[in-house]
Amino acid sequence: MEDPASPPVSALAARLEQWSSNANEALTITLLRHGFEESLDSFHPDFTYxxxxxxxxxxxxxxxxxxxxxxxxxxxxxxxxxxxKKWEGVGEVQASDVEGALRPFLPASAFDQELASALRNDASAASFKPPGTILHRYTTQGRLFEIWYSSLADPATKELLRNVQVLVPLFIEGGTAIEVDDLEWTIERWKVYFVYEVDTRPKRAPETSPYALIGYSTSYRVWVLTLPPPLGPSQQAYFTLDPPETDSPDLSSLQSALDLPSRERISQFLVLPPYQSAGHGTHLYNAMFDLFLSNSNTIEITVEDPNEAFDDMRDWCDLARLRAIPDFASLNINTTIPPGDMKMDATIPVDRIVDITLRDKLRTRTKIQPRQFSRLVEMHLLSTIPPLHRNKHRITRKEKSATEGDRKYYLWRLYVKHRLAIMNRDQLMQLDREERIEKLDATVDSVEEDYLRLLEVAEKRQRSAKQRVNAAAHHKEDDLAAGAKSKSVNGSVGKLRGKRHRIVLSEEDDDEAEEVVEEDDEATLPTKKRRVA
Known part of the structure; x- marks a missing residue:
């Protein structure tokens, strides 16, 4: 029987609720400039669990x-x-230790109340320069951004990463911090990439730094071994080498462990919320990819446990990169396959449906992970089939369909089924034949639906890019015409020098033009954006 002197359970629950706070709403993250006095952006975390x-x-x-x-x-x-007000505590019911919960995720100095005062008087802020080397520079909506990269073995880079890693569990679901104090030979495998907005305002306070972080990423190398004898690109096998058991691995025969063949694996990738949906992720990903391609020791580029949003961005970037390669753009579905290769008891002739030799050569050349590359090939091949012919009801005669578009669609589905059957072999073998056929067919339907969603955005981005290039060309023609007119009036034209602009596509297809900035007098900048070809 309930004690009449005790409050009802509902009343007690309501009372306790008054003392509870939503952690996501209670925690505010702020970027500050000018000695912790000028607030740039404030936002809440996605996760605090x-x-x-x-x-x-x-x-x-x-x-x-x-x-x-x-x-x-x-x-x-x-x-x-x-x-x-703080709960005074009743028995075992005590207030949460907020500071104690935060301490494992932040440097000890973050809790020093004297730190704010020290930062207000930080004389080194004005001369601050990001560690490492500038990798890429671009402008969007009239604002300048730079991407810098450095080895994690660099002390300044290590300190920056140690400071910012609390953002990983707050915005990357399941994300964990990197152990920055690991063995030196292990730390050297890691690279860190920082994206900064650069304040170019002429009236910026001279004692402040022009740099403000908007995002960052990390990558690390996984050493691999290519087994002899040499096999075809589609058969080449790689095995990850386990780290040496000793603290000091014997690498005396090499100048550096980084000279070994390796995969480059993108680990953490974060653009802060106020700067998302503005193309910064695309710039960062493409800049990193270009860097990896330039390293002759990098065999393959992979991503560690990406989420759906990153997967979409990766697909758009990779597809645009591949479509710029004429050999990839020429990949097509061969509809003239000998009847003997299409018998019911024959193996699916994937090598006749698509030029496998060229496909595998392109994959090796672009260093894209095999499954990702296969998806991009399938996506591209689907885009070559007219929409009218992407209909299962039109392919009842399979490869004998009267129109080439119908034959291409049938063979495309067959090509995709081959990959899916291999990838899901263990699960499919547990089903009887009819169930396997039904399950595989439904999976191809889902894959096609997702490809069409991605292609719709990819085509929109491509059209917008062409429009911006054309607009830039017209703008250049107008400038030349104006220059010629000035020359005819004044008799001479001064030498034009300085910035050159090329229009590139922003991640969200904004109306505002986004430009890659290249300066003649900036020795650390590449003279042009690298292109896979």
Whole structure:
């Protein structure tokens, strides 16, 4: 029987609820400039369960505010926790230890209340320069951005990454921080890429840094071994080498372990919320990919556990890159296959449907991971089939269909089924023959639907890119005409020098033109954007 002196359960629950705070709403992340006085952006995290538990709830405070502020240039964090009232505690029911929950994710200095004062008087801010080498520079909507990269073995890079890694569990689901104090030979495998907005305002306060971080990524090398004798590109086998058991591996026969053949694996990839959907992810991914391609020791480029949003961006970037290669653009479905190769008991003739030799040569050349490359080939081949013929009801006669478009669609489905059957062999073997056919057919339908979704956006991006290139060409013609007119009036034209612009496509197909900036007097910048060819 309920004790009449005790409050009802519902009333007690309501009382406890008043002392509970949603961790995602209580935590505010701020980028600050000018000695922690000028706020650039403030935003809330997507996840806090790695820090505050699965419920993402903090108990024991009223009007709880957790302000996690970063100096925009060097990412030094500072935490300030405030509340109107704290639960005094009843027995085992105590207020959550907010600072204790945050400490494993932040440097100890972040909790030093003297830090804010020190940062306000940071004389080194104005001379700050990102560590490493500039990789790419571009402008969007009149704002300048730069991508810098460096080895994690660099002390300044290590310090920056240590500062910013708290953002990983807050925005990357399942993401974990990198152990930056690992063995030196292991740390050397890692590269870090920082994306900065550069403040070019003439009235910027002279004591502030022009750099403000908007995103970053990391990658690491996985050493591989190519087995002799040499096999065809589609058969080549790679085996990951386990790290040596000793702390000091014997690499005396090599100048550097980095000279070994390896895969480059993209690990963390984050653009901060205020800067998302503006093309920065595309610029960062493409700049990293260009760098990996330029390294002769990199055999393959992979991604570690990507989410759906990253997968889409990766597909669009990779497809655009491949379509710029004439050999890839020429890949097509061969509809003239000998009848003997199409018998019911024959193996699917994938080598006759598509030029496998050229396909595998392109994959090796572009260093794209095999499954990803296969998807891109399938996507491209689907785009070559007229929409009218992408209909299962039109292919009842299979490869004997009267029109070439119908034959291409039938053979495309057969080509995709071959890959899916191999990839899902264990699961399919547990089904009887009719179920296998039905399941495989339904899977191809789903794959096709997703490809069409991706192709629709890819085609839109491509059209927009062409329009911007044409607009830039017309703009250049107008400038030349104006220059010629000036010459006829004044008798001479001064030498034009300085910035050259090329229009490139932003990630979200914005109306605003996005430009790659190349300066003649910037020795560290490439003179042109590398292109796979």
């Amino acid at each position: 790695p820090i505050f538990g699965e419920e993402e709830s903090i108990f024991g405070y009223r009007n709880l505010q957790i302000n996690l502020a970063f100096a925009a240039h060097n990412l030094k964090p500072h935490v300030r926790i405030t509340h109107d």
